[in-house]
Amino acid sequence: MTSELERQARAFAQELQKTLNGTVCRHVRIAAVLRPRSEAGPVFTLGHGLTRIKPTQPEAFPLRVDNRRPRAWMNLSFQLRLDDEGSHLAVHSSYCGIFADEDLETCLCQFDYERGKDKYTSAHVQVYGTSPALEALNGRADQKRTLDKLHIPVGGKRFRPCIEDVIEFLITERLVEAHEGWEQRVEEGRVRYRRGQLKAAMRRHPDVVEEYLRDRQRKEKRD
Incomplete structure (x- = not known):
């Protein structure tokens, strides 16, 4: 099982590296390393x-396409394992933080996914900043949450954002510079991601697939 997981994890790492270096980065290397002693079984960590020797703590990397000083940094991590059938790659958890400094002290936002989370939605985004509305909604003196403590849902397990969505956000909001042709690279990766998620949903819900096919057949007969 580990060999199959390693093959798929390394292939995913190469896709991720190619996407980053083709859009908002240069010379970033994404490695896939077996995590020691995981309760979830064999798990590979992906990151820069x-x-x-250091299998669990990925390093941040600059978001830049030339030699100029970077304006933003990304800290990225994926925990990967095989699904319950031992056939397909599954994300156990993921993290993508956007920072204004190399020391990761000033965060803009972070995109998180934790499979099986029960206290709040498994896929969420946390935004750092101030919010007068939240201050008003906090109400009680003992309830003084800051904005980054809110876990804002983003699509759940199956339809959460992919790295291409984050990259597009950074570019279109003019937070980073991009390589020429980034749009095609982003769209190719997003299509690949969504097809994979759709296939996973179909495997988990064959009854919905059968219902769709029956409805389609009935429609074709009427037409």
Whole structure:
């Protein structure tokens, strides 16, 4: 099982590396390293700067396409395992943080996914800043949450944002510079991601697939 997981994890790491270096980065290396002693079974961690000696703490990398000083940094991590059938790659958790500094002290936002989370939605985004509305809604003196403590839902397990969505957000909001042709690279990756998610949904809900096919057949007969 580990060999199949390793093959798929390394292939995913290469796709991720190619996407980043073709859009908002240069010379970023994404490694896939087996995580030691995981309760979830064999798990590979994906990230920048990982080695067998340092298998669990990815390093941040600059978002830049030339030699100019970067305006933003990304800290990225994926925990990957095989699904319950032992056939397909599954994301156990993921994290993508956008920062204004290399020391990761000033965060703009972070996109998180934690499979099986029960206290709040498994896929969410946290935004750092101030909010007069939240201050008013906090109400009680003992309820003084800051904006980044809110877990804003973003599509759930199956329809959460992909890295291409984050990249497009950074470029279109003029937070980073991009390579020429980034649009095609983003769209190719997003299509690949959504097809994979759709196939996973079909495997988990064959009754819905059968219902769709029956409805389509009835429509074709009427036409």
